[in-house]
Amino acid sequence: MICNIHGVNPKFLEIGERMAAEKEGGEQKFSKGAYFLGKMVWAKGYPKQKNELDGFKLDVYGNGEDAHEVQNTAKSLELNVKFMKGMNYADDSIHG
Numbered sequence: 001m002i003c004n005i006h007g008v009n010p011k012f013l014e015i016g017e018r019m020a021a022e023k024e025g026g027e028q029k030f031s032k033g034a035y036f037l038g039k040m041v042w043a044k045g046y047p048k049q050k051n052e053l054d055g056f057k058l059d060v061y062g063n064g065e066d067a068h069e070v071q072n073t074a075k076s077l078e079l080n081v082k083f084m085k086g087m088n089y090a091d092d093s094i095h096g
Contacts, residue, residue: 037087040064050077062086 038044041064047053057080067083074081087093 037061040067040070042066042070046070046073047077047079048073050079053077053079053081056080058082059084 036044036058040046040060040062042048046066059082061084063086071083074083
């Protein structure tokens with residue numbers, strides 16, 4: 001069972017340490033573009049104007065009370081944003 005309450009899962013810190021060590025070895029670290037994991041609410045800083053993410057590809061994992069409005073705004077602004085269901089930020093499928 002994984003439980004995070006106002007803190008960071010230790011596995012996520014381990015992933016960061018592993019990625020930093022690999023970076024020192026000259027390996028490419030972040031090949032999947034950018035992603036956001038979290039509660040989908042406007043307070044998290046979702047863009048409301050096209051120029052904030054123009055030309056940028058973003059995968060969003062999560063849900064929340066503003067999810068429908070955030071998704072509709074991204075669609076109306078024609079942003080390159082892909083929305084997926086929420087998942088644990090330490091999931092191996094994200095970090096490889």
